[in-house]
Amino acid sequence: MTEDRTETQVVVVGAGPVGLMLAGELRLAGADVVVLEKLTAPTTESRASTLHARTMEILDSRGLLDRLGEVPSEPRGHFGGIPLDLRLPSPWPGQWKVPQTRLEELLGEWASGLGAEIRRGHELTGLTVTGDHAEAVARTPDGTTVSLRAKCVVGCDGENSTVRRLGGFDFPGTDATRELLRADVAGIDIPDRRFQRLAGGLAIAARRPDGVTRVMVHEFGARPSGGQPSFQDVADTWKRVTGEDIGGGTPLWVNSFGDASRQVTHYRDYRLLLAGDAAHQQMPIGGQALNLGLQDAVNLGWKLAAQVAERGPDGLLDSYHDERHPVARRVLSNIRTQALLLLGGPEVDAVREVLAELTPRENVRTHLAGMISGLDVRHDVGPGRHPLLGRRLPPRPLTTPDGPTTGARLLRSGRGVLLVPSGDGAARSLRETAAPWSALVDTVDVVLPPHATAEDSAALLVRPDGHVAWAGGAADDASGLRTALLRWFGAPKAPAASVPTPSKTPAASAQVPDTATAKKRRTDMGRLTGRTALVTGASRGMGRATAIRLAQEGALVAVHYATGREAAEDVVAVIEKDGGRAFTVQAVLGVDGDVHRLFLGLEEGLRERTGSTDLDILVNNAGVMGGVKPEETTPEKFDELYRVNAKAPFFLIQRALKNMPDGGRIINITSGLTRVANPDEIAYAMTKGAVDQLALHFAKHLGPRNITINSVAPGITRNDNPVFGIPEAVEQMAALSAFNRVGEPEDVADVVAFLAGDEARWITGSFVDATGGTLLG
Structure with missing residues (x-):
């Protein structure tokens, strides 16, 4: 029996990193949100621990990096176990080690601090979608049922998503044919191994500062067991592959992950949406799955907030699928390739040798590093030839009349930003064009450095997710700016009351402020x-x-x-x-x-x-x-x-x-x-x-x-x-x-x-x- 009904604008199902990131983004943009999580307490399992450069840039654009404190970094990653230098132009090149438990804690505090309501111990059991709302039904720890009515429901509830199942989303792809066993083990002393391919399989071992060793192992030719492995399964496989006995250690966490690869055909079905592993399932190689999901959330948050506030322009919410579906499809493709290189037997050795020869070449290295880090993502944001159009705003220093800053700092409000080169002949026209959108877009004057190139001198409209939506600079570019503002931020709202226009009658003229008053007001x-x-x-x-x-x-x-x-x-x-x-x-x-x-x-x-x-x-x-x-x-x-x-x-x-x-x-x-x-x-x-x-x-x-x-x-x-x-x-x-x-x-x-x-x-x-x-x- 339903004992409670809550009205909100968005229900997010799943309080993992993706759900919490989305909840924070929604609140930052002004939307009311309730998060449902079936676990009664945050998990203590750190399944993922790698953040890539683009995700670090996003966290900086929300002012979250300082709260993380000192974060260990590693410039080198891998592609299918082959070493790869991941450093590209970014304040945070390479990969950064943040345990998932710490990331969830950080995002939970941020989202809650912004006003998101997180309800733990609430398991989704039903979904109903009508013409004007979506209703989620959840079971609480004491067995009672609660109902939440919202404009939209977003599934961020992982690869076994209940929202995806109840919503009837198509989820085509392939099941796992190989799996990697994984465990965190205390009390063992074995050599560190980085993607070591032995005669019988693949072995990985890394000892953490706290003395716990994470081991991962795959036996060539072994098929997925289909169930949750035991520590004995991990220890037996480890011994067959490496000859080492880890059975005397104390397991803190055991699981496995396979090379299944699936993606929903559509990320949005009317009032239901999916993000993160609910929308795509892949082997978590190199931390790409976590980073992909977090970037889904940042792309979706401001768009969904605009939609539920009924100020989103036509097609804005559909652009979430249009932009993120191809990004995930490409990531899934590279992960399938890496899974084959990692878990394939001797038959892939020749391919590995050729790829190992190619990766040191700079064009190959930057291509693979850009794909893995997420720094090379480019969205279709409309016409134009500027090289930054659709890409993320480069994190270069900016100088404003108020002093130095960065694009990340300017984005911390969660609003759009228009960067206008000061002193440019078109600056006034661009500012006047953007003025009606001042509630959604901040206009910032940028002082250009000496000898700035034409490319560096362009005015840029940056979306809340950090991607450049328009670039221009000439006075006649104002119409292009207006088109971009309408496309991404909707029609500007008329003010509640306009400034009175003085009448020509003597009585009305007496109401016009004198020159001194008008000057003071200005x-x-x-x-x-x-x-x-x-x-x-x-x-x-x-x-x-x-x-x-x-x-x-x-x-x-x-x-x-x-x-x-x-x-x-x-x-x-x-x-x-x-x-x-x-x-x-x-x-x-x-x-x-x-x-x-x-x-x-x-x-x-x-x-x-x-x-x-x-x-x-x-x-x-x-x-x-x-x-x-x-x-x-x-x-x-x-x-x-x-x-x-x-x-x-x-x-x-x-x-x-x-x-x-x-x-x-x-x-x-x-x-x-x-x-x-x-x-x-x-x-x-x-x-x-x-x-x-x-x-x-x-x-x-x-x-x-x-x-x-x-x-x-x-x-x-x-x-x-x-x-x-x-x-x-x-x-x-x-x-x-x-x-x-x-x-x-x-x-x-x-x-x-x-x-x-x-x-x-x-x-x-x-x-x-x-x-x-x-x-x-």
């Missing part, structure tokens, strides 16, 4: 262009001023209110009148379901205006004052203060992190009362003290994602309290400030705007005194 706007912000409690006071200020900087602002709808709409009207963009979102905080309701409205508003649900800036401003003496504070009032002032900000942050890209900003409005005493606000000050702790502790948690979080503490700031209409009272309050005046909401808004911008990237976990010197004593 100067100030732009620091936050392309970013989105949520300001809670934005219908009045400091929240209102903050929303207006962020919009002046170019942000699209969600103006939250609890009950003051007209006041919130007035804030939006002020912003739009000044040429900015904003919309309202309503939710009463401090009640059950408050955060859920707020984000339903927020995501709907963001999706309508940007095609994405990304939230770059969160300002937790909403709150309630106490104004009650401690002896008169009731439990009900105390609970209300905590629910609105402390609990709501915590869970707003928790929820916002699912939408917030790396590099986001969180600003919490607290109070100077956490530093000075006021007996009438003890409970209120306690709640704001709790909010100060959010910045301190979340800063440590969010540092790896380059998300900053800070507290801004206003002092006495003008609001709609009647006391500010009493001159004598205002004079007394002003005397507390070093500037002998009370604060204005704009004073606080300017501090918030600074913390929301790039200039504050090195400030996090801080308490910013915005009391006008009230705390100086």
Whole structure:
């Protein structure tokens, strides 16, 4: 019996490296995702351990390499057991040794940190596809059944994929005719062997730093057993092939893999998709299977996110099959060749000798190394002759007006990137062409080095997966750029409200800002262009001023209110009148379901205006004052203060992190009362003290994602309290400030705007005194 139903945008089945990579990519692009994994805990088996250059580049483009720490590398690999130098132009040439367990841990932390929900112990048992959704049914560890409704389901569940079986995908190919037995064994001391061909078979042995030896063995002519081998099977075969006895060792892991070779005919069937070994089965030679699957996920993620957000152009999701199917077909072909060279008997020796003579030749070596590493992949992205078209953006250093960077760093947001040579005559035209897509594509000026070639001087449109989708440079290339933007990013969304066009009537002319105001707006706007912000409690006071200020900087602002709808709409009207963009979102905080309701409205508003649900800036401003003496504070009032002032900000942050890209900003409005005493606000000050702790502790948690979080503490700031209409009272309050005046909401808004911008990237976990010197004593 179904006890639970979850609504999401994408269900990913399988929490191995491919499923977790895909989940992270989907969240990076703003899609909601739930991952189902039948295992109750991550596997301790490191089946694969090799990452190739292209995969390392992809991990760098997501900011994940630093988290891996020191990674051993090996410049030499092999082709069918024949040594092969894998070094090609890349920051990470050769192959890199990362145990699959560590890779899964890394990708799991990344995907979860971005907001992916990973449900372990959930085994897929049923799939239903209708015209408007796909429904996955899973069995939980306690035997209950859960149902998940999504727009799409992706099988990343390995060569025995349940999604592939239930979805009825055709999976043609050949079964295994040979197999390699494999075991990790402790307590043995045997020589290391690298693809040693002996009279009776192939033997491989490598001792790890922890003393465990991985052995792999194939006996020439032996057929697959068809079942899970025992350690005794491995030890017996090893002794027949090498003459060595490893039977006294302690097996930590035993398995086998054969040379089966299969590939589904289509990677997509309407709302069902496959990636990794669910889409293709091959012998895991040289780590190519793992790398192939990870690259599937990166190709698919941004496209699927666009599709479920209903902003993907026609054919975008089909391009996943069109691009990745031929890549996998080629990889499967080279793996079949290698399997024959590795596991074939004496009959392949002559072929091996000829190939060993050819591989040192540079053109042969680079061809094979490019194929194995994935660096030579080129997609059909449209017309053009530029040599980079369809290829991955070379990882060369770039210089921007802000300083040196790399293509990988520019791609970490998961958005597209337009690289425009600064000073080029066509630069302005290209920037203007790309401007309507600013929510999906970052335009970056590149300073060309002296004596740059025409090829190096081209403007480049780079997809989120790092592949170049368009190259040009002349002024008349703007139409080609627009065609590429439409093909890969869809039609740009119209803004919620356009800048008003001045009328010729005298009354309307009076509404046109004067020259000084217009000049100031042109100067100030732009620091936050392309970013989105949520300001809670934005219908009045400091929240209102903050929303207006962020919009002046170019942000699209969600103006939250609890009950003051007209006041919130007035804030939006002020912003739009000044040429900015904003919309309202309503939710009463401090009640059950408050955060859920707020984000339903927020995501709907963001999706309508940007095609994405990304939230770059969160300002937790909403709150309630106490104004009650401690002896008169009731439990009900105390609970209300905590629910609105402390609990709501915590869970707003928790929820916002699912939408917030790396590099986001969180600003919490607290109070100077956490530093000075006021007996009438003890409970209120306690709640704001709790909010100060959010910045301190979340800063440590969010540092790896380059998300900053800070507290801004206003002092006495003008609001709609009647006391500010009493001159004598205002004079007394002003005397507390070093500037002998009370604060204005704009004073606080300017501090918030600074913390929301790039200039504050090195400030996090801080308490910013915005009391006008009230705390100086």
